Each structure stands twice: as structure tokens, then as C-alpha cells.
Amino acid sequence: MPKATIDDVAKLAGLSIKTVSRVVNREPNVREQTREKVEKAIARLNYRPNKAAQNLASHHSHLIVLIYDDPSAYEIPSAGFIIRMQEGALRACRMANYELLIHPCRYRGKNVVAELNAMIEQVRPDGIVLAAPLSNVRRVVQTIEATGTPLVRVSPGKTNGNPLYVATNDREISSEMTRYLASLGHRRIAFIKGHPGHKAVGSRYQGYLDGLEQSGLEVCDELIAKGDNSVRSGEAAALELLKRRDLPTAIFAANDDMAAGVMRVADRLGIKVPDQLSVAGCDDIALAQQIYPTLTTINQPLSQMAEAAVLMLIESQRKKKKPDSPTVVPGTLKVRESTAARED
């Protein structure tokens, strides 16, 4: 069964190949009756347009590339992160009949630029989604921009200007979490800051400050500890916070790993969570639902962000213009077992 081509369809329908092409591509100026004739022929021959030919003639690929930091370079803690991004991107691609190509890359390597250039010029994708932390690497962003391929960055730190990005409301939602803790009666709410290099976790600290203010609480330096996003650093920070004379009744960590560290230390010190100490994190990694007690946290809408990014790319291509306005996908509070009203 040799594959049917557009010529076969045209012959069977008694029309020109161009008209078949019009129907296939949903172009205007085809009579309903004609369209039906073509569709019947397509169905009878089980015709599928050849993508390579479409690509060559139309100068686009119906391919979106998702570029992200190669997790195999590290100890795969980011697996969940990537899978969720892929999910969202795939959802959008499927709807628009695009396919998704994945391209992990290590940005520390000297030849990222060459590698990305080669990939882009060979694949000629219709759009690129660049995930954090790569979305903050100027060298990478510039390389991609230079190829002229439409680009959307997901969750970059500096969200100013071009190229376009999709972000989440880290600061606002963190303030909401802080207010939520305050609403449970907590007055001494501690915060563990994340890695200073990470922009997102910086916004979370801002949100914490906002939340305190909005709740009428004062910022207290001795309730603010430093971490570097690792479980270890969460443990260290917790030890420090929990030996204060005046103990905090709630600890809000800038990410879930550090929050997990806090829970571990609390367990070791015999401090009951959430009875004696409420703990909240941020990111909603898989672990948040696996540890005991399950962790109250902020859900990062990774999947929706990636979906939005792909949609922006596809939409802008339809309209033949660059994507123009950034998108903010809000995160949501996930209240679980690790937080409770203050006991007195």
C-alpha cells in the first residue's frame, strides 16, 4: 500500500491539487460542496499530508522545541520539574497539531552556542520554549534570538522586556501564604531564604515581607534565616531558628526541599508538626505529598506555564507576528497537614 499523495486525492476528487491543499489547510474560498468532495476522497484514500514536503514548501516545521537544563548532568532532582513542563507543552502541541521535540542542554559547556545553533538550523522549529534556569542565561537567549526563531522564556528571573516570557506570581502568592499563616494565629512566622542566585526565591522573600505587613506583623531579623535551596541548608536554618529563646510557631521556607529539612529537624528535636510548629514550603514537589505530615506549600503551575508558552508561540505564528504580551500564571496555595492553628 504505497502512501497516497495529494495528486491521488486531486485525481479522485476531480479537482486540482491546489484545491486539495486549500481544504487540508483550511484556507478560505472553497465551496462547501467542493470541500466535501475533497474530504471524501481524503477519507477513501486515507491520505495524510507528508510533513517533510509541507515543511519544505511552507517554510515551517510544525515543531516546537522545549529546551531545558539537562537533568542528567546533576542527580536528577529536577525530574518532576521537567516532566510537568513537558506535560503542559505537549498538551498545547497536541491541540494545535504540532509535535514537541525535547532538547536538554548543559549551559556550562563551552559549545552550547554551537550545539543550539546546529539544532535550530537543522530542525527549524516554529518556536522555542526555554525553561529556567536557561531562560536567565544571556548567552543562550541571545543565541536563540539571533536565529530569528520565536522564543518564549518560562519563568525567567528578570522579567523585563524581550524576549517574551511566562511567569508566575511568586511574590503575591508568597504573601498570601504568609497571610494564611497569620490567619491561623501565628505571630512569630519565620522565613528561610533561598539561594541568592535564584531570582524566583528572591521574590518569595519579598512576598513574605509583604504578607507580614499586610497582616500587621513586624519584620523580625532573628526570624529570618538563610538557605541555599538544599535540604541540608533547610536543616541548618531550622536548627538555628529553633534554638532562639522565643521560638517561631511557623516556618515558611522558600522551597520544599528546605521545608523538608525543617520537618526532619523538628522530628529529631521532638517538636511536633503541625501541633507545635507549622511548616510551609514552596514548589509542590512530589515529596510534599509523600512525607509525613504532608506539606502545605505553593503549587508552581509549571505545566500551565509551559502550555501558555507554547500557545503563545503557535498563536503568534498564526497571526504572523511576534508574540507580544507576557503572561502570568498564578500559583495556588496547597494547604495540607503541616500547618495548623497556633496552640497556646
Added chain:
Amino acid sequence: MPKATIDDVAKLAGLSIKTVSRVVNREPNVREQTREKVEKAIARLNYRPNKAAQNLASHHSHLIVLIYDDPSAYEIPSAGFIIRMQEGALRACRMANYELLIHPCRYRGKNVVAELNAMIEQVRPDGIVLAAPLSNVRRVVQTIEATGTPLVRVSPGKTNGNPLYVATNDREISSEMTRYLASLGHRRIAFIKGHPGHKAVGSRYQGYLDGLEQSGLEVCDELIAKGDNSVRSGEAAALELLKRRDLPTAIFAANDDMAAGVMRVADRLGIKVPDQLSVAGCDDIALAQQIYPTLTTINQPLSQMAEAAVLMLIESQRKKKKPDSPTVVPGTLKVRESTAARED
């Protein structure tokens, strides 16, 4: 800067486009001197072949599709599994200058067949890697085979005949684990069986039996418990095993999740791991290194299996024949903290 085409290169090198094509595709019968001329021209123009044109003219796509069961349909426990497969597949693709397309799909849906057909006929990939459990779904396998696309199944249950597959040595390595436990002095080694539907975990049970025999130990029915691969079922099985009059001194679970369940129960019952009880799992999921004590387990070479699968596809295409011989990638013992010599 309009992209350079093969014609530009040919003109600059003073040769025909066909010769340029030969150099680009590493075809034989080109003089060293000629090759250099072409390469110089390519470099000067920064020429990259247009994939769409190559695909159209050569009837292949330089694209491999990795099809797997959609994790977003469940609660993402399989994220690590998928990322590892992707890693391996990407490694092989990169080496051969192929790109990887990912295509999760839910095999329960009525329209899998239509969906896969559409994808395959549009993308026309040069090969497909089908991951478990989809690799066991006859309907899916047959659909793909009917398109004539080269197919390699990864880790299917029934490894008989066509289409080709890549598997691991579940049975042998499980017997090795059992012998390892015996070599630590354990005489009462319990086993927790996995979900009866899963073929792989069935082989592990066989391996356990082999291992006992090879170590000169007798199979004891009351040391064999049933599970269904979940943490919960591991807990249940552990409770059952640990209330026997004559306690086992080691428990080997058919997967890591169940082993984690065992550790949890042991902790609750005040049984020290590994001092009083050795625990071993299988799969080497991320959790295995995260829990305390870290879990002795069997590393599933997922990444290497996927890599092997892609290599088989690419290799067979080079030779213009179907891939022919199945591959077995051996798993390896990961001895960590949860196992120790028997105390008396």
C-alpha cells in the same frame, strides 16, 4: 543573512551540489582534497543542510519517537522512570544526529490507534521506541507494526519473537541479590511479590527462588508475601511477615516502593534497619537514596535500555534492514545502607 543553501556551497567550492551532498552525508568516493574544499566552503558560509529538504528527498526523517504511557494520567509516580528513558534515548540520538520526539499516550483511550496512526503518518519517524507498559499492549504494537515503521520495545513482559525488544536480566540479577543476602549470613530471607499483572516483577520472584536454591536455602511459604507494587502493600506485607514467630532477618521486595513500605513499618515497630533487619528493593528509584537508611536495591538500567533501543533502530536503518537481535542490558546491585550481615 539569508540561509546558505547547498547551491551556495557548491558555487563557492567550485563543485557540483552532488559532491557537496556527498561530503555532508559522508558518502564514499570523494577525494580528501575535494572534501576539504567543501568543508572549507561549508564553514565559511556557515551552511546547515535543510532537514525538511533532506527528509523529502531521502524519505527519512532523522527523527525517533519515544512513545510511553502518559504520566499525567496518573499521579506522576513514574516521572523518574520516564526521564531516565528520555536521557538514554537522547544520548543515542545526539550521537547519530537524530532528534527525539516524545509522545506520551494513554492506552486505555479508545482512539489510541487513530492517534498513533496520525502521528506516525505525519511525522514519518525513522524509528519508534515503545516503553513498557505500552510495549505489552498488543493493539498498540500491532498498530505501529502495520505502519511499517521500525519498532523496538523496551522491557516488554513477553520477550518472545517480534517485534524486537530490549530487556534486562530481572531474573538473574534478582537471584544475585538473593545470593548476596545469603552471603551476609541470612537464612530466613523473605520476599514480597509484586503485582501479578507485571511480568517484570514476576521474573524477580523466579530469581529469588533461583537464588535460594543456589545458596542451598529452602523455599519457605510463610516467608513469601504478596504485594501490588505500592508502598501501602509493602507495609501490609511487612506487617504480616514481621509477626511470624520466626522472624525473617532479611526482606527482599520486588520493587523499591514496597521496600520503602517495609522500612516504614520496621521503624514503627522499633525494628532497626539494617541491624535487626536487612531490606532490599528493586528499581533504584530516586527515593532509594533519599530515605534513611539508604536502600540497597537493583539498578534498572532504563537509560541504557532506551539508548540501546535507539541505537538498534539507527543501526538497522544504516544497514537498510530490520533490527534483528534482541538486547539484554544487565541491571546491577546497588549495595547501600539497608543491608548488613546477620547479627546473632
Added chain:
DNA sequence: TCGGCTAAGGACAGCGCTGTCATCAAATCA
């Protein structure tokens, strides 16, 4: 009545490569 307009459809070039076959010089053979 006629020129001009629009909607529907067709003719055809060409996207940028690869496959096939032809060509031709040099090497090899009888």
C-alpha cells in the same frame, strides 16, 4: 449593454535536497 469586481479554482514554479545514471580520466588487465 458593458466595464469592473469578486469568489472559486487551476497552472506552475520552486522549496533544497538526494537518488540515479551518465561521464570521464586513471588504473588495471589480457
Added chain:
DNA sequence: TGATTTGATGACAGCGCTGTCCTTAGCCGA
């Protein structure tokens, strides 16, 4: 020596579509 093979290269068709431009018929208003 001429015949034959071999290696290196080129000419050219054509992969299966889409973009551009052209044709035609029907319709409008003046």
C-alpha cells in the same frame, strides 16, 4: 596495445507539497 574496470564527479529529475499568479464565471452598478 586496446579492452575493461574503477574511482571521482556531475547533470538532472523529482520527492510532495505551498505560494503566487492567472483564469473563469457570475454579479454588480451605471
